[in-house]
Amino acid sequence: MAQVEIIPLGGCGEIGKNMTVVRQGDEILVVDAGLSFPTEEMHGVDIVVPDFTYLTENAERVRGIVLTHGHEDHVGALPYLLEEVHAPVYGTELTIALLKRKLQERLRAEHLDLRVVSAGDRFGIGGFEVEMIHVTHSLADACAIAVHAEAGVLVFTGDFKFDFTPIDGRQSDMSRFAELGDEGVTVLLCDCTNVESPGWCPSERTVYAGFEKVFNEAPGRILITCFASSVHRIQQAFDVAKQFGRKVATAGRRMEQNISMAAAIGRLRIPDETLINLNECDKYSDEQLVILTTGTQGEPLAALSLMAKDEYPRMQIVPGDTVIYSAKPIPGNEAAVWQTVNRLFRQGARVVYGPDEGVHVSGHAYQEEIKLMINLTRPDYLAPVHGEPRHQHHLVSLARDMGYSDENIIVMENGNRLVIEADGAYLGEDVVCGRVLVDSGGFAGVSDEVLRDRRNLASDGVLFVNVAIDSDAGKVVGKPELVARGLPASDGELDRLREHIYDALAALSHAELRDTAAIHHDVSDLARKFLRKEINKRPLVVATVTDV
């Protein structure tokens, strides 16, 4: 009997690290391979990727990896996945172009099989027929993906919105979604990131008016910060600069790279004689300049963050500057973003930010757009993805209002296995799944034990105690050595602890002093109790016993 399985390894019950397995018999297709960012308690962790043990165990079955678009939460785990699983990667031109450099840095050429496809293309990957369907999103060249399997048609919306006035003139392909609806869609895996927002997401184009208003009022230079991959936003920055007769310079390596890459593949039309080098700015007066800069998330080393601290070598913020914050803080980055904004104000800049200014719009569908997607495709089963439980729950309510019954709404968690057969769908046994923490050195696999130690170290510091014992003679050699780090204990307090441990050891018999394991335990215990009782501190205590 024809059967197909859908297994989310990431992106269900969370926002980020989107990755879904589609399996038909012995053939596997992967849709997206994204990362997410660490939460506060993941000390020393740079990025988080899905635990794709299921794919490494089935590596020889993987026929291909299809990408909806080039955002990190959909492609950022690819360097790690491709180290384990060698399969062709399919994506649109911009998606592949954004990825290429990073993959080439990390992977050997023979493991890289990147295949550019276009919206509207329909092609075979093993026994699957895969179809790319254009959607509008904050990033250009984004696609939904329809997988035509034997047991039915699966539609992955990817990240989408219905922008009826898109910057590049390319709308979400409503007629194809409607056709698929006519032909019959079995499951719609639908982006629900913005399902809490009623109504319709404003068009990317509305940002132009927001920019225009700021340009009309700005007395000096205008800095615009947006994601370096937001080609449509960057296009509008160039266009409004041109309209006001301003030149555009860039600050930040990624911004510079992406602009030249996007222009090279025709995704960005840079008006003639508009783009200048940042070093040329002194040839122009302040009111002739726009600077496009990285740093929307308050990243410590981004150009705008450095400018805000007056530590950017290539330019300085001066009173009269206007900074357009054309983005939104990613949850978790709020503090860093506001710190940058506050520093810019302190340096005399005016910062334009927030939902009322019209200088940023989301790339994700609001409620009515989600309903439109559902009404066009009319799936048998609806599965909310790219959302936390609260978002998934909202999509459930919305679908109920549209007449869906609960058995046709499937709220999946990562690792669930949705089995689809001709006569219906059900949840099978879960697969292994979870998260893998990657630290700043690129090491994938920071363990829970390491995290727990780091959490303890961070909150209370550490005390190191070394005692030297001559176990043959059964005597203590010298005073214990104590080193405290991250622990606010005075020298006097540490001296008292040293004496305390020494006295306790000195009271032991010769026989007892031969048991270094027991001494090790006793010393740790003494130190812990002393610190808790005497100075109300609970550091990690590490004892070593040197037997001389």
Added chain:
Amino acid sequence: MAQVEIIPLGGCGEIGKNMTVVRQGDEILVVDAGLSFPTEEMHGVDIVVPDFTYLTENAERVRGIVLTHGHEDHVGALPYLLEEVHAPVYGTELTIALLKRKLQERLRAEHLDLRVVSAGDRFGIGGFEVEMIHVTHSLADACAIAVHAEAGVLVFTGDFKFDFTPIDGRQSDMSRFAELGDEGVTVLLCDCTNVESPGWCPSERTVYAGFEKVFNEAPGRILITCFASSVHRIQQAFDVAKQFGRKVATAGRRMEQNISMAAAIGRLRIPDETLINLNECDKYSDEQLVILTTGTQGEPLAALSLMAKDEYPRMQIVPGDTVIYSAKPIPGNEAAVWQTVNRLFRQGARVVYGPDEGVHVSGHAYQEEIKLMINLTRPDYLAPVHGEPRHQHHLVSLARDMGYSDENIIVMENGNRLVIEADGAYLGEDVVCGRVLVDSGGFAGVSDEVLRDRRNLASDGVLFVNVAIDSDAGKVVGKPELVARGLPASDGELDRLREHIYDALAALSHAELRDTAAIHHDVSDLARKFLRKEINKRPLVVATVTDV
């Protein structure tokens, strides 16, 4: 010449730890003494209080401490301040009642001189005339404070809004503000927390309709979480419960304590036969119950957080429960709050939250209310307080629109000294000021060095290396001992490092092995370089040399 100084020690250029010094000759008055919460990088820090060195150095000059209201960001530093400075504390009945228990736990009775005053009272503190003026806020019994000094009248708005339909019927005292305006206000220190919000803050009373809507739809129990000090909110919860014939139980110690305290002093009117004990809930059906619970900020040990994890011993969340989140995450707590909300959804509850649901309103004035306050008092000088630079800047724009010239708008930072004389105001020399970090043990004074160590420990862990040397004989004793914590290094890697250090030490001459200081340095250096090069890790390395 008559002169008065205003010195903010906290709350200017930040939200939180509000504390302002007013000095006239040799007499000092303190307005509020608040705390703030640690930012993400302040590991192991529980709360942050202002550095009030200025006050300890002038302790004998302090005539009194006046509190605007009982929120922690206005009173939370008081236990620390009163340890150093013994002066009477003035506040309204609820303000003092909220404080009393905590102060009594920490301070000796002879250092506690708490004086209850009422809105409308005008009293002398040293040479100052102090006046309490009622304002509406999320907390009841809140006041603005007018200080009548020789050089002029200073008005501290405290936290305020203009709620024209307050729950207790007591409006902000507009006529007194207007009278003060007629008499002449020199400086208005104005709350600007919500200055980014256009229009007018909805009345506290609008929450009732939000509650009603949820009550109409709820199939089972209703849980409401709000701040335990939000007497008006709690009043409405009782009233709507009464209307729907539901009983109210409480979960969380603070909620229970505050309700009985507020009822005792007449700030809360509990409808007859409505309040029950949580243990009595099984006598009622689900649709007869409301549970008021702590946990608005996702605090790990709060009742609602425990329920969300199914770890609260006294009750469990079940499908059919509705949870009203009648609050807003304090910046920095977002992740913890959404985690709790997601867990509640996962347990089958419906959670009602967010600005569109009408179940929460702010306690701070929006733009038009701020303008009303300015227009009533018509101060010579306007100083935005209780805001970050971005908020202060917004108030500056708004004041400019109202016709204030830049020399009459004074944007202060903590530690600034605003000197007011008959003929004008100017900024004098700054005073010592900053932040004091208090850890979970109540230790005030976590240093920057300790924080830096903790940050390093958190991100990369720690490696201890102990080597034993016989410096008399000039030889190494045994292999170095290594202990790694929070550092993902394998046993094999640590073995290699041990050999590496041992080999390096073994190559030293007898003379070199007598220099334990040099060995100490070399061992740290070897370990650091090895880890960086071999496994790309940068832990804190602590070396000890035991001379046997």
